[in-house]
Amino acid sequence: MLLLLFFLPPLRAQTPAPLLTLPSANAVASVGRAYAVLPSGEVAVINPTVLSVGVVNLRARALSREVALSFAPQRLLLLPERARIAVLSEGAPRLAVIDVATLTVTREIVIDVPLPVGASAHSMAALSPSRVVVGLPDRLVEVDLLTGETTSAARDLSEGVLLAAWGGYRYRLTQAGEFEVIGAGGVRVTAPLPTADRVHRVGVPALDARAGLLYVPLTLRAAGDPDRLPFDAQFDAVLVVVDLARPGVRSWIRLDMADGVWHLPSAALLNADRTRLLVTYAASNRLSVLDVRAGQRVVTTPVGAHPLDVGFSADGQFAFTVNRVDRSLTLLDGRLFGAPESIPTTERTPPPVVSVGERWFYTAADARIAWNHALSCYTCHAPRGVLGSYITRSDDDLSAFLRAHIVNAQGGSGLNDVDLAALVAFLRTLP
Numbered sequence: 076m077l078l079l080l081f082f083l084p085p086l087r088a089q090t091p092a093p094l095l096t097l098p099s100a101n102a103v104a105s106v107g108r109a110y111a112v113l114p115s116g117e118v119a120v121i122n123p124t125v126l127s128v129g130v131v132n133l134r135a136r137a138l139s140r141e142v143a144l145s146f147a148p149q150r151l152l153l154l155p156e157r158a159r160i161a162v163l164s165e166g167a168p169r170l171a172v173i174d175v176a177t178l179t180v181t182r183e184i185v186i187d188v189p190l191p192v193g194a195s196a197h198s199m200a201a202l203s204p205s206r207v208v209v210g211l212p213d214r215l216v217e218v219d220l221l222t223g224e225t226t227s228a229a230r231d232l233s234e235g236v237l238l239a240a241w242g243g244y245r246y247r248l249t250q251a252g253e254f255e256v257i258g259a260g261g262v263r264v265t266a267p268l269p270t271a272d273r274v275h276r277v278g279v280p281a282l283d284a285r286a287g288l289l290y291v292p293l294t295l296r297a298a299g300d301p302d303r304l305p306f307d308a309q310f311d312a313v314l315v316v317v318d319l320a321r322p323g324v325r326s327w328i329r330l331d332m333a334d335g336v337w338h339l340p341s342a343a344l345l346n347a348d349r350t351r352l353l354v355t356y357a358a359s360n361r362l363s364v365l366d367v368r369a370g371q372r373v374v375t376t377p378v379g380a381h382p383l384d385v386g387f388s389a390d391g392q393f394a395f396t397v398n399r400v401d402r403s404l405t406l407l408d409g410r411l412f413g414a415p416e417s418i419p420t421t422e423r424t425p426p427p428v429v430s431v432g433e434r435w436f437y438t439a440a441d442a443r444i445a446w447n448h449a450l451s452c453y454t455c456h457a458p459r460g461v462l463g464s465y466i467t468r469s470d471d472d473l474s475a476f477l478r479a480h481i482v483n484a485q486g487g488s489g490l491n492d493v494d495l496a497a498l499v500a501f502l503r504t505l506p
């Protein structure tokens with residue numbers, strides 16, 4: 076038997092990866108993000124905590140408009156004809172359509188698909204000037220923004236996240252660690268990730284349509300019993316470079332080696348000449364800039380609390396991060412990535428107790444919550460459904476549980492009564 080195997084030609088030569096026809100150069104290629112750069116040069120930004128989209132003028136360093144929403148926004152997408160922005164909600168999937176000229180909501184669309192408890196829509200991508208595809212955990216839904224009509228494009232998929240759409244193809248990553256391409260007529264091609272670890276969080280990817288590559292920031296959960304691993308060894312941050320035409324993983328960058336030990340990579344973006352890759356780390360409040368060829372860090376800059384995404388101004392002069400907990404943009408020089416300035420993205424303020432609690436939930440910068448500044452509550456828990464059995468129990472019970480949990484689960488030295496009460500108040504606002 077062994078001998079037989081020895082004489083077989085190498086497996087790769089027998090099964091060449093199927094080749095997809097690359098979409099034409101003018102096919103729509105897109106990824107929904109936490110912001111959209113408008114034709115005017117202003118930047119529209121999500122404000123999930125206060126249910127709005129802020130419009131920021133980068134030159135004036137000021138908020139110029141704010142558009143109220145009926146839901147917490149998660150992703151924005153400027154549609155290809157640049158007259159409309161689609162806004163996707165967190166949680167139960169809804170879309171709002173914002174008219175770019177008037178900055179008003181012209182339509183709201185409820186995507187009426189049952190979701191498992193605690194589940195959320197993840198992402199969206201543009202298909203044409205008036206159509207988007209929305210990624211739910213187990214299916215893709217296509218929405219016509221002009222008529223409000225929705226069609227379940229691919230149903231009953233394995234649990235996963237929509238990464239991007241390009242021409243006729245939709246790209247997903249499944250929980251089981253498979254990269255998946257869905258073509259016209261539901262044709263599917265898959266390629267495994269080179270790891271046995273579980274996919275825990277998927278960041279906003281950088282799409283390079285010219286080279287046919289997608290850079291996907293991932294947090295992996297180490298295989299094995301988490302209780303036996305030190306706090307900071309339970310999760311790994313990697314950047315997967317996916318070949319879109321010949322679906323498969325072209326390279327695999329361990330961010331903790333290339334870029335130091337930062338946590339929860341939330342988004343990636345290439346600069347215009349594609350030599351630099353920017354990565355935000357949500358738990359560490361950092362932006363890192365990597366040299367694409369060398370796969371090594373060039374510079375790391377502290378930014379606002381819980382950066383969700385990173386972008387460039389239309390002229391490339393500025394880079395910015397979108398910071399969820401600070402409700403701000405951090406504006407940086409677009410070439411050297413220094414000289415950070417903070418610009419608020421909303422005039423609204425949540426109740427003070429909620430903004431304090433939110434900071435404890437989403438960030439790990441303080442030793443009282445995490446001894447090595449690595450683990451935030453959000454590292455392990457999605458906000459939705461985090462209360463579990465405590466949803467029906469008293470605040471005193473929840474506080475007592477959390478007091479011990481912060482020490483045991485994330486190695487924090489512990490919160491005082493005021494901060495613990497704020498965390499509890501924030502948790503009670505979650506769906």
Ligand code: HEC
Pocket residue numbers: 435436450451452453454455456461462463464465477480481484485502
């Ligand atoms: C290292 C991962 C990790 C971190 C960090 C973490 N948790 Fe947990 N959490 C768990 C696990 C695992 C459980 C289930 C086992 C248990 O009860 O200890 C849990 C349970 C809970 C429960 C109880 C749910 C139920 O149904 O009983 C709540 C509430 C909770 N966590 C909230 C938080 C909050 C708030 C934070 C931040 C202060 C946090 N967790 C940080 C892993 C984590």
